[in-house]
Amino acid sequence: TNRTFTMIKPDAVKNGHIGSILAMITNAGFKITSLKLTQLTVSDAEKFYAIHSERPFFGELVAFMSSGPIVAAILEKENAVADFRTLIGATNPADAAEGTIRKLYATSMGENAVHGSDSDENAAIEGAFHFAGREQF
Numbered sequence: 001t002n003r004t005f006t007m008i009k010p011d012a013v014k015n016g017h018i019g020s021i022l023a024m025i026t027n028a029g030f031k032i033t034s035l036k037l038t039q040l041t042v043s044d045a046e047k048f049y050a051i052h053s054e055r056p057f058f059g060e061l062v063a064f065m066s067s068g069p070i071v072a073a074i075l076e077k078e079n080a081v082a083d084f085r086t087l088i089g090a091t092n093p094a095d096a097a098e099g100t101i102r103k104l105y106a107t108s109m110g111e112n113a114v115h116g117s118d119s120d121e122n123a124a125i126e127g128a129f130h131f132a133g134r135e136q137f
């Protein structure tokens with residue numbers, strides 16, 4: 001069993017999809033071990049996405065991710081990182097498989113409904129970025 005970190009991004013929160021997305025996550029066998037509604041400051045978003053700071057879309061990404069409330073969560077399941085990336089689908093919703101969260105709820109490459117960690121190491125870093133020890137179960 002291991003863990004991944006996810007955010008329901010501002011587009012999906014704004015569009016009323018928190019409940020549907022959390023239901024898909026739990027129905028796929030993930031246990032939610034930390035959960036909150038919060039909002040990133042510009043500085044938080046810059047730190048969270050620092051790895052993308054040289055990419056042409058960085059400014060747009062930071063502005064979008066700090067534009068409204070998000071849901072942050074830590075999820076537990078066997079093979080959590082890879083299985084969650086399968087559940088969310090491709091970064092660009094046009095390429096996302098049928099039945100994936102992004103196919104159903106993403107609006108564009110930038111506004112793509114959810115984040116999922118890309119490695120066990122980043123899952124731990126991203127979870128610790130968002131949750132204090134006493135919020136982790």
Ligand code: ATP
Pocket residue numbers: 057060061090091109110111112114115116117118
């Ligand atoms: P995430 O890290 O959010 O799970 P990902 O691993 O599928 O997404 P990355 O390539 O790591 O995708 O990009 C991080 C995020 O940056 C994407 O989810 C998307 O919101 C945004 N992004 C990526 N490419 C573009 C682009 N060409 N234009 C606008 N935004 C983009």
